[in-house]
Amino acid sequence: MTTPLFDITAIAVDRYENFPPLDGVIADAEAIAELLGQVGGVRSTHAKNETWHEAAVKARLRAWTQRDTPSSLLIWLGHGDSNGDKASLACYDTVDPVVANGFNALSMADQLDVDWGRRQEHDAAWALVIVEACSSGDYVKRVAAMVRDDVRQLYLIGVSGDAGAYVGELRQAFGRALARLTPNDEHVVLDDLIHELLSALPDARPEPRQWRRVLLPRARPVAAAVSAPLDVYEELMALLATVPDDQRNHFFPKFWATERVDTGLHFVGRTEEARDIRAWLRSADRGMLVITGRPGSGKSALLGSVLIRSSPLWQPILARFGWTGEPWDDAGPFDTALNLSGLSIAEIVERLTESFGLKPAAEGAGWSGADVDHLIDGLTGRRFTILVDGLDEATDPVAVAGSVLRRLAAQPHGRVLVGTRASVDDQVDGPPPVRPELITALGPAHLRRLGRDRAALAAYVLRRLTHLPHGQRPELTDDEIGRVADLITRGRDDMGFLFARLVVHEVLADPGLVRSQRLTELVSGDHRAVFRHALSRLDRTTPHARALLRVLAFTVGPGMPRSENLWAGLAGAFTDGHQVTEADIDLLLERAAPYVTVDAEYGISVYRLAHQTYRAALEADER
Known part of the structure; x- marks a missing residue:
């Protein structure tokens, strides 16, 4: 980012002539500046070990009021004091008592008035002033009372309220707040950061002056949104953290197609099905291959494995995380991959058009179903291979199948590999569908149905319980894991890999489950039964978990945002007046990871229940 969105000026007073030193405040200031760099903050240059005499402080604040960037965060870290009538901050040469001889509230207010004189020329410019010092709450209260009445877009925070301060509190609070962001967050509401700071610092005193909502664009770690259950998401983030930025942002959007992902790390079995797909990729010049099966049968995992096997870039990266698949050097890479979940025909056509480097049908005219013709014309004469998954979860899957995918597969050199349920009526824990309308709509195609693979299920469970980061393997013997x-493999025929994944999560959360009859009872049920077991566990271990999940049960569309306290605030309606905090959401997302999906809408992260069957289980449990 060549032009900063806001300036970060820090006065970190670590050494004093007359008071104890404050080791760590300079490192704190540097760490805060680095954290805020991802939302456009750039720290003003200065010597790190500056001696902050009162004259140096005043010179720095004068320079701050003359900065080039209208918006700014001003941080003061150091000693302070208040006697109930006055409050001041200590400089290097301040003598005792600080209240009488330090940098007083009026001096700070005067600088904020000067700053406002320049800032008011820029309607959207803002100033956030944070003081971490003893009695900083009283200090900012007095500063706020002394600034001009017409000052706008000013927010002051005294980190320690009227009590003592502790080095590191502010840095830790910023770290927790920013750690909650996902790659789906294209921007950050500054008010959210302020709210989370205040939640993490219960003694803090806020003093806003005519403050309006501020939106900060964010430099995302991955230039693509992610939609995945949170256990898969965490695994993916750990994987991507090992990839250089240029490779991560060039290849991730292509190979996971900005949609719901499956890393394929735990994929096992399906040898015969994989062999059929490989043979089709090697020999077919055109047409369609459809991978279908009941919910949870492993369609996405199989397709994720196929994608990895055909991707030379990702194979060595995934190998570091335990991937042991065989590369398919003879099958050729996919030109693009796309998950259709939640997408309309217009969105699908737009993304495919962009993926193939084609120009839109009409610049600035928007997208419609009519643009399918333009896409087909642009691909005429080209060889291409496309992988799409989640057809059954598209906005209008029958129309997508017939109007887009069927036509692509009919091109002279076009190949389309599709993952889908046979019908939109085929739901988790539901009966088998009466009619396969999606298979019919796709037209002539090679069809591969995934049944229950007991050997693969057993290998999958063993892998999930043994291939864990150091220190995370549960205290279970090999016999208990077996x-x-x-x-699981001797259980119900309609319970597949999704069911196995949920049971494994419950075992990891409570290894004692394996040594009791409860495990036998659990695996004799369905996905709803496992979710109800999880609810009981969460009731015991996670504050307000049920209230937070109830909000998701009522959520429609991509999901519920955490932004601006929306999710936590709504959950409070189900807690008999008890406040739900962001920390409560953190715990829920950690402990209920496979039951909650993270997605994106309007450039922010949103959350929903991973499957509608969990909503039904939650509603039944509330009756």
Whole structure:
């Protein structure tokens, strides 16, 4: 980012002539500046070990009021004091008592008035002033009372209220707040950061002056949105953290197609099905291959594995995380991959058009179903191979199948590999569908149905319980792990990989489950039964978990945002007046990871229940 969105000026007073030193405040200031760099903040240059005499402080504040960037964060870290009538901050040469001899509230207010004199020329410019010092709450209260009445877009925070301050509190609070962001957050509401700071610092005193909502664009770690259950999301983020930025942002959007992902790290089995797909990719010049099966049968995992096997870039990266698949050097890479979940025909056509480097049908005219013709014309004569998953979750899957995918597969050199349920009526824990309308709409195609693969299920469970980061493997013997795998594979024929993944999560959350009859009872049920077991666990371990999940049960569309306290605020309606905090949401997302999906809408992260069957289980449990 060549032009900063806001300036960061820090006065970190670590050494004093007459008071104890404050080790760590300079490092704190540097860390805060680095954290805020991802939302457009750039720290003003200065010598790190500056001696902050009162004259140096005043010179720095004068320079701050003359900065080139209209908006700014001003941080003061150091000693302070108040006697109930006055409050001041200590400089290097301040003598005792600080209240009488330090940098007083009027001096700070005068600088803020000067700053406003320049800032008011820029309607959207703002100033956030944070003081971490003893009695900083009283100090900012007095500053706020002394600034001019017409000052706008000013927010002051005294980190320690009227009590003592502790070095590191502010840095830790900023770290927690920014750690909650995901790659889906294209921008950050500054008010959210302020709210989270105040939540993390209960003694803090806020003093806003005519403050309006501020939106900060964010430099995302991945230039693509992610939609995935949170356990898969965490695994993906750990994987991407090992990839250089240029490779991450060039290849991730293509190979996981900005949509719901499956890393393929735990994929096992399906040898015959994989062999059929490989043979089709090697020999077919045109047409369509459809991978279908019941919910949770492993369609997405199989397609994720196929994508990895055909991607030379990702194979060595995934190998570091335990991937042991065989590369398909003879099958050729995919030109693009796309998950259709939640997408309309217009959005699908737009994304495919962009993926192939084609120009839109009409610049600035928007997208419609009519642009399918333009896409087909642009691909005429080209060889291409496309992978799409989640057809059954598209906005209008029958129309997508017939109007887009069927036509692409009919091109002289076009190949389309599709993952889908046979019908939109085929739901988790529901009966088999009566009619396969999606298969019919796709037209002539090679069809591969995924049944229950007991051997693969057993291998999958063993892998999930043994291939864990150091220190995370549960205290279970090999025999106990084998019992988990055996019970799952001997269970109901309609319970597949999704069911196994949920049971494994419950075992990891409570290893004692394996040594009791409860495990046998659990695996004899369905996905709803596992979710109800999870609800009971969360009731015991996670404050307000049920209230937070109830909000998601009522959510429609992509999901519920955390932004501006929306999710936590709504959950408070179900807690008999008890406040729900962002920390409560953090715990829920950690402990209920496979049951909650993170997605994106309007450039921010949103959350929803991963499957509608969990909503039904929650509603039934509330009756």
